[in-house]
Amino acid sequence: MSRTILILPGDGIGPEIIAEAEKVLNTLAKEHGLDIVMEHGLIGGAAIDARGTPMPEVTLHKAKASDAVLLGAVGGPKWESVERSLRPERGLLAIRSGLNLYANLRPAILYGELADASTLKADVISGLNIMIVRELTGDIYFGEPRGIRTAGDGLREGFNTMIYHESEIERITHMAFIVARKRNGRVCSVDKANVLESNELWREVVTRVAGEYPDVTLRHMYVDNAAMQLVRDPRQFDVIVTTNMFGDILSDLAAMLTGSIGMLPSASLNKNGKGIYEPIHGSAPDIAGQDKANPLATILSVAMMMRYSLNEPGLADRIECAVKHVLAEGFRTTDIYTKGMRKVGTREMGDAVVKALGK
Ligand code: IPM
Numbered sequence: 001m002s003r004t005i006l007i008l009p010g011d012g013i014g015p016e017i018i019a020e021a022e023k024v025l026n027t028l029a030k031e032h033g034l035d036i037v038m039e040h041g042l043i044g045g046a047a048i049d050a051r052g053t054p055m056p057e058v059t060l061h062k063a064k065a066s067d068a069v070l071l072g073a074v075g076g077p078k079w080e081s082v083e084r085s086l087r088p089e090r091g092l093l094a095i096r097s098g099l100n101l102y103a104n105l106r107p108a109i110l111y112g113e114l115a116d117a118s119t120l121k122a123d124v125i126s127g128l129n130i131m132i133v134r135e136l137t138g139d140i141y142f143g144e145p146r147g148i149r150t151a152g153d154g155l156r157e158g159f160n161t162m163i164y165h166e167s168e169i170e171r172i173t174h175m176a177f178i179v180a181r182k183r184n185g186r187v188c189s190v191d192k193a194n195v196l197e198s199n200e201l202w203r204e205v206v207t208r209v210a211g212e213y214p215d216v217t218l219r220h221m222y223v224d225n226a227a228m229q230l231v232r233d234p235r236q237f238d239v240i241v242t243t244n245m246f247g248d249i250l251s252d253l254a255a256m257l258t259g260s261i262g263m264l265p266s267a268s269l270n271k272n273g274k275g276i277y278e279p280i281h282g283s284a285p286d287i288a289g290q291d292k293a294n295p296l297a298t299i300l301s302v303a304m305m306m307r308y309s310l311n312e313p314g315l316a317d318r319i320e321c322a323v324k325h326v327l328a329e330g331f332r333t334t335d336i337y338t339k340g341m342r343k344v345g346t347r348e349m350g351d352a353v354v355k356a357l358g359k
Pocket residue numbers: 074075089092093248280282
């Protein structure tokens with residue numbers, strides 16, 4: 001039975017990187033027995049322009065009806081003056097929350113060939129393999145009340161609510177421990193429990209749930225220390241489980257350890273294993289339309305889709321091997337370019353991966 005994949009290119013470099021990922025999907029369908037139907041939809045700024053809203057009902061409807069969603073990126077300066085509740089980013093948050101995608105898996109893996117592309121010394125990062133498990137539908141991102149209001153003195157004040165329900169902490173903790181069991185069995189929970197009540201509860205609940213996984217070790221770390229440790233000695237981490245906002249920040253940091261934010265895929269999953277797959281980087285409007293963007297994070301997101309939603313681990317391996325192969329052959333987009341390598345654009349990188357799929 002064929003599976004439906006909804007493709008949401010979004011804004012900025014989104015359409016370019018998605019086009020390369022589609023080449024990969026088409027090749028898997030034509031040559032490697034993948035039975036899929038691809039549908040397309042609008043999200044973010046593209047949806048604002050066409051429909052007046054960053055998350056049209058029809059997109060959410062199609063997303064719910066499909067087996068997996070592949071997303072490019074949203075946002076850009078063009079929509080910065082749009083009313084806050086209608087910004088492109090709200091479209092992304094709406095689809096995450098509309099599909100209940102509470103678990104965001106962001107693996108930070110260093111490909112040996114890219115050790116020199118990182119700003120960190122090769123001996124600090126070689127062999128790096130961290131999985132960040134970010135809670136994705138709670139915290140200050142969604143907490144109410146929120147807004148900008150006039151304070152008593154006539155000046156304005158902005159406010160948000162950082163809030164976590166016990167059940168939200170429980171389910172993301174279970175996810176982290178299940179993931180850790182398939183890896184090296186170590187979880188580090190990152191919070192700011194020394195200052196924030198919501199994080200005090202986070203720590204308490206994580207500790208309780210950890211009791212159900214005696215084979216996995218748990219430690220806790222404050223987020224400021226975690227940021228420092230990630231740069232100082234990143235290989236001490238196996239799985240990091242953290243809140244929505246801290247996960248957003250630490251995953252960008254972890255991305256740079258691997259050489260470029262253009263390399264990191266992600267999966268956002270609900271309890272049924274349905275998910276959105278997207279690169280963790282943004283829409284990079286400054287390089288949009290110039291054939292410069294690195295499509296590998298999006299292509300690696302397709303691999304995660306094969307593994308987590310479509311139950312095609314063999315095809316996931318095939319894609320990941322193809323990416324390793326092109327890196328070994330020296331293909332580099334600008335963001336990961338080092339001297340002596342072969343500088344290529346978005347399309348040429350995508351073509352090289354497609355070619356390597358057959359190897
Ligand atoms: C991410 C992005 C998003 C987030 C933005 C675009 C809303 O930074 O996926 O990390 O903050 O979650």
